[in-house]
Amino acid sequence: MDTLEVTDQPVIRPSTLMLRGLEKSIRSRELCPGDRLPSERELQEQYGCTRITIRDALLRLAASGLIYRQPRKGWFVTPPRLICNPTRRIHFLHDARSQGFVPSTELISCKQEQAEGAAYDVLQDRDVYNICRLRKLNGRPVLIENMHLLQHSFPDLHLQQLDNSLTDLMRNHYQTYITGEEARICSTALEDWQAELLQVTPGTPAIRIERTRFDRTNRAVEFDIEYWLHDAIELHVRS
Amino acid sequence: MDTLEVTDQPVIRPSTLMLRGLEKSIRSRELCPGDRLPSERELQEQYGCTRITIRDALLRLAASGLIYRQPRKGWFVTPPRLICNPTRRIHFLHDARSQGFVPSTELISCKQEQAEGAAYDVLQDRDVYNICRLRKLNGRPVLIENMHLLQHSFPDLHLQQLDNSLTDLMRNHYQTYITGEEARICSTALEDWQAELLQVTPGTPAIRIERTRFDRTNRAVEFDIEYWLHDAIELHVRS
DNA sequence: TAGTGGTCTAGACCACGAA
DNA sequence: TCGTGGTCTAGACCACTAC
Incomplete structure (x- = not known):
């Protein structure tokens, strides 16, 4: 619909954008092992997408071992193995x-x-x-x-x-x-x-x-x- | 709201119900290694919940190693290790x-x-x-x-x-x-x-x-x- | 008590696979 | 071409946590 979407640069999906952003923050030590990530609703605002999208990205980071979650407490940066x-x-x-x-x-x-x-x-x-x-x-x-x-x-x-x-x-x-x-x-x-x-x-x-x-x-x-x-x-x- | 919900029997969530159902089908060999599961939309009708709920349950079964998915093809029962x-x-x-x-x-x-x-x-x-x-x-x-x-x-x-x-x-x-x-x-x-x-x-x-x-x-x-x-x-x- | 994550509804559009 | 899974919107209510 939008002419911008017709260009052949690959569309970067919101979840990917968020994944990369958080990954960078963690690898650059902006966020340290044990630190709590911003709440899902804050991330939602920050990246302009819904909570489901946010949670998809968080779950993927967790699968890679970079972050983990405690039920009802939030998401945290994983300590060393x-x-x-x-x-x-x-x-x-x-x-x-x-x-x-x-x-x-x-x-x-x-x-x-x-x-x-x-x-x-x-x-x-x-x-x-x-x-x-x-x-x-x-x-x-x-x-x-x-x-x-x-x-x-x-x-x-x-x-x-x-x-x-x-x-x-x-x-x-x-x-x-x-x-x-x-x-x-x-x-x-x-x-x-x-x-x-x-x-x-x-x-x-x-x-x-x-x-x-x-x-x-x-x-x-x-x-x-x-x-x-x-x-x-x-x-x-x-x- | 519904009086039934006031009873103290634990509420079984739709995702849990589906998890148990599929798990049983697989363990009982009703579904065999390599078999394709019903489509997400079929499961949706079968269990009377939305696709997101269905996918949550499928992802959890996949995390346990019981099923896996091929992109855009569907979910399959995992062969032996x-x-x-x-x-x-x-x-x-x-x-x-x-x-x-x-x-x-x-x-x-x-x-x-x-x-x-x-x-x-x-x-x-x-x-x-x-x-x-x-x-x-x-x-x-x-x-x-x-x-x-x-x-x-x-x-x-x-x-x-x-x-x-x-x-x-x-x-x-x-x-x-x-x-x-x-x-x-x-x-x-x-x-x-x-x-x-x-x-x-x-x-x-x-x-x-x-x-x-x-x-x-x-x-x-x-x-x-x-x-x-x-x-x-x-x-x-x-x- | 306010805000969090846990779970869920009810849709939508797209790209791709199988036919 | 039709149906599939992939991704996303825009909400909702609940139980629990932290204060």
């Missing part, structure tokens, strides 16, 4: 500290229960502890750990201090040394209960890691399922 | 065949160029081949490979057959044996050019793998960047 090596014995606390993060752990639940499904297939024993922990970096929840440990190998585990290093506890109190591990890693999206714990929106992309850990006798003594915020982790593997 | 082990020497063709896929490779480009950025930092040599390949499983593009190889180590590489196993070529023609590898894995979203090659929408979640590969003298001879559709791969790691 924690670098993990799944082939080494994992040490969340150690890795986090050595990379300049302040880690913390919250015990969500510890139950004695009957193993089912994959946990039973792997452990070959029904009597397990099911421990659920939430781990944070600089106060931001980034990881849900759901661990299944053999009651036989770790008696009275529920009486121990569970919001610290479990690897240390296994070694020092139970004289159990993990000498082998298998990890299965894939991409997924968070269910409601996971999203709630991690303080993000259901459907947020996540990395799921399923681990089986073996003791010196090569027996599977632990089976874990972890959910990481997809923008909070980078895996390093050597061979 | 390819299981890869990044610590073994990678063999896309071998892994794919042994898991019942029909793999194929398309050479996108092969350029002699000057290495920059990360590629130069790693290889410590400007003269490289930059090879870009697209790899498919059962005809579905799942992986973009962007490989940087030292011209010094692989003279006349551009004259070779590049749409087959490069590992074989390196070993048989150049007598170069890869004996070590580092991989850095993270989650991201696809840019426009990547999305176009992979025949998906820009912004689709992806797994990015950066590899450095070493020869017997422990020299970095290859530096790759790979983009996988996030729903097409599962990584297995042992230690």
Whole structure:
């Protein structure tokens, strides 16, 4: 309709314009990790388009890991990723500290229960502890750990201090040394209960890691399922 | 307004209803891998809500990896994932065949160029081949490979057959044996050019793998960047 | 309590794909 | 050519957060 649109320069869509604008602000450090973005309605005015368009662009930035959102609180610039090596014995606390993060752990639940499904297939024993922990970096929840440990190998585990290093506890109190591990890693999206714990929106992309850990006798003594915020982790593997 | 809404049973939102419905159809194999979902407008009528609501739910199913979309073609049920082990020497063709896929490779480009950025930092040599390949499983593009190889180590590489196993070529023609590898894995979203090659929408979640590969003298001879559709791969790691 | 994000309605026009 | 998905407008009401 408008003669301007007949020129063959590609039309830049409002969402693209906004994407580029915010991306630039973040990469130039005008907006720093942890900063809150302007509200959706402010962005709406700033870029002259509707909220749906704004949200499309924000969701795309979030998919790339540049920003994330907390439900009903707003959109924030993503902090740097924690670098993990799944082939080494994992040490969340150690890795986090050595990379300049302040880690913390919250015990969500510890139950004695009957193993089912994959946990039973792997452990070959029904009597397990099911421990659920939430781990944070600089106060931001980034990881849900759901661990299944053999009651036989770790008696009275529920009486121990569970919001610290479990690897240390296994070694020092139970004289159990993990000498082998298998990890299965894939991409997924968070269910409601996971999203709630991690303080993000259901459907947020996540990395799921399923681990089986073996003791010196090569027996599977632990089976874990972890959910990481997809923008909070980078895996390093050597061979 | 309506007295029914005053009851304290939780209100099930239209998007949730649709999510559950489609999820069930897929898990029960009513819809099989590769099948196309009904059009957005059909779903709109079926669930009695607007297209935006429908698309919200579809996007969430796609984030979980259950479905994916091809631009302007529709939404499809995701095929099973390819299981890869990044610590073994990678063999896309071998892994794919042994898991019942029909793999194929398309050479996108092969350029002699000057290495920059990360590629130069790693290889410590400007003269490289930059090879870009697209790899498919059962005809579905799942992986973009962007490989940087030292011209010094692989003279006349551009004259070779590049749409087959490069590992074989390196070993048989150049007598170069890869004996070590580092991989850095993270989650991201696809840019426009990547999305176009992979025949998906820009912004689709992806797994990015950066590899450095070493020869017997422990020299970095290859530096790759790979983009996988996030729903097409599962990584297995042992230690 | 004011403003935020979460969710939704009811449309519209366009470019592209399949036929 | 017709129907599809891609993108967008212009609102609305709600639950929750921050103050």
